[in-house]
Amino acid sequence: MNSLKDPDFEHTGPGRPAGHLLRQRWQPVYASEELEAGRAVPLKILHEELTLYRGEDGVAHIVAGRCAHRGVLLAVGTVEGDCVRCRYHGWRYDGAGQCVDQPAERRSFADKVRIASYPVEEYFGFIWTYLGESPVPELPRWPELEEYGRFHVIEHRKWNYFHDLENTVDDVHQYWVHKTGIYQDDGNAGQIPEMSAELADFGLTQTSTFSNGFVRRLALLMPNTLYFNSGAGVLRGFKSFLWNVPIDDENHMMFFLFIAAHLPPDVGARLAAGVREGRKYLSQLRPVDDIIRAVLSGRERWEDIEDRPDQVLIEDGVVLLGQGVLPDRSLNRLGSSDAAIILLRRLYARELAAIEAGHPLTKFPTPDAAALTRLDSSTP
Ligand code: FES
Numbered sequence: 001m002n003s004l005k006d007p008d009f010e011h012t013g014p015g016r017p018a019g020h021l022l023r024q025r026w027q028p029v030y031a032s033e034e035l036e037a038g039r040a041v042p043l044k045i046l047h048e049e050l051t052l053y054r055g056e057d058g059v060a061h062i063v064a065g066r067c068a069h070r071g072v073l074l075a076v077g078t079v080e081g082d083c084v085r086c087r088y089h090g091w092r093y094d095g096a097g098q099c100v101d102q103p104a105e106r107r108s109f110a111d112k113v114r115i116a117s118y119p120v121e122e123y124f125g126f127i128w129t130y131l132g133e134s135p136v137p138e139l140p141r142w143p144e145l146e147e148y149g150r151f152h153v154i155e156h157r158k159w160n161y162f163h164d165l166e167n168t169v170d171d172v173h174q175y176w177v178h179k180t181g182i183y184q185d186d187g188n189a190g191q192i193p194e195m196s197a198e199l200a201d202f203g204l205t206q207t208s209t210f211s212n213g214f215v216r217r218l219a220l221l222m223p224n225t226l227y228f229n230s231g232a233g234v235l236r237g238f239k240s241f242l243w244n245v246p247i248d249d250e251n252h253m254m255f256f257l258f259i260a261a262h263l264p265p266d267v268g269a270r271l272a273a274g275v276r277e278g279r280k281y282l283s284q285l286r287p288v289d290d291i292i293r294a295v296l297s298g299r300e301r302w303e304d305i306e307d308r309p310d311q312v313l314i315e316d317g318v319v320l321l322g323q324g325v326l327p328d329r330s331l332n333r334l335g336s337s338d339a340a341i342i343l344l345r346r347l348y349a350r351e352l353a354a355i356e357a358g359h360p361l362t363k364f365p366t367p368d369a370a371a372l373t374r375l376d377s378s379t380p
């Protein structure tokens with residue numbers, strides 16, 4: 001159902017209003033450094049099966065997931081020059097999806113065969129694509145932030161993407177869920193903040209005010225980009241972005257980007273390299289998903305969650321998957337501390353209703369770096 005009363009935030013397949021909304025923007029899909037030249041990988045984004053490959057010339061391309069001949073996943077094929085060749089019978093496609101070779105056909109009809117292809121950009125360490133209609137919009141860029149050190153974290157989460165959008169603008173949960181207090185310092189630890197939310201031209205802001213005057217802000221850039229610069233905790237000073245990108249209705253990817261704009265570029269770059277090393281260590285630990293499911297099934301207790309650097313992902317995971325993979329939000333009983341969530345749902349409901357009615361969508365301008373800085377948290 002799509003209406004202002006019971007909007008369908010969660011379903012993002014082609015033809016669904018929320019799917020249409022998210023297709024209006026470029027989405028990050030992969031880490032640039034993890035795709036070497038000559039490699040192809042399968043991707044699924046917004047329900048679309050895709051093939052991401054990097055040509056031997058270093059240029060990344062995204063084409064349809066399957067070969068037009070008999071439907072084999074192209075990602076198991078080989079990259080040749082700037083093309084990908086299907087493993088099954090050798091049909092070869094260029095980066096525009098045009099078939100350019102059919103080795104077993106006596107009379108090639110390759111010029112009549114074309115699979116889908118999508119625009120690709122690489123920026124801030126991610127590969128991005130745009131799955132919407134033409135004209136293709138500009139990829140949002142923040143040139144002032146490009147020189148700083150940065151690191152990213154990419155997580156596959158096995159529940160609907162809307163949980164994570166809501167969770168990030170819900171600062172009350174920090175108190176109850178994150179006992180280690182990743183956003184807390186002496187000044188604001190152990191306090192439930194006063195919550196408020198406001199509409200902005202780019203989407204909305206959520207403000208948490210603590211009794212000592214510490215003010216933490218988060219911004220949602222419609223439809224699925226979150227920005228925050230925490231004034232406290234381990235991420236203090238980092239300009240932090242998060243894109244929640246649906247894989248399908250029951251899975252999504254979280255692309256976090258942390259930019260060390262508070263540090264000289266060389267210091268930030270060294271710090272980011274250290275964090276990248278640390279992530280290798282994390283990849284050897286027990287999978288986050290295992291722990292989340294063990295706690296939710298009652299086999300392990302919340303109190304048993306061991307201290308580890310990515311504990312925040314486990315803690316959030318328990319309360320997010322704890323709502324169900326694809327819950328019925330119309331049953332929720334929201335209160336005054338849910339101000340940002342109420343606003344987020346209203347914004348989505350408005351855009352989804354416009355899509356259904358065939359009306360133009362709101363143009364949400366992307367704030368520039370100076371405008372982002374005005375959204376940063378402030379310490380007393
Ligand atoms: S299925 Fe791809 S070439 Fe036959």
Ligand SMILES: [Fe+2]
Pocket residue numbers: 167173174177178312316
């Ligand atoms: Fe959290």
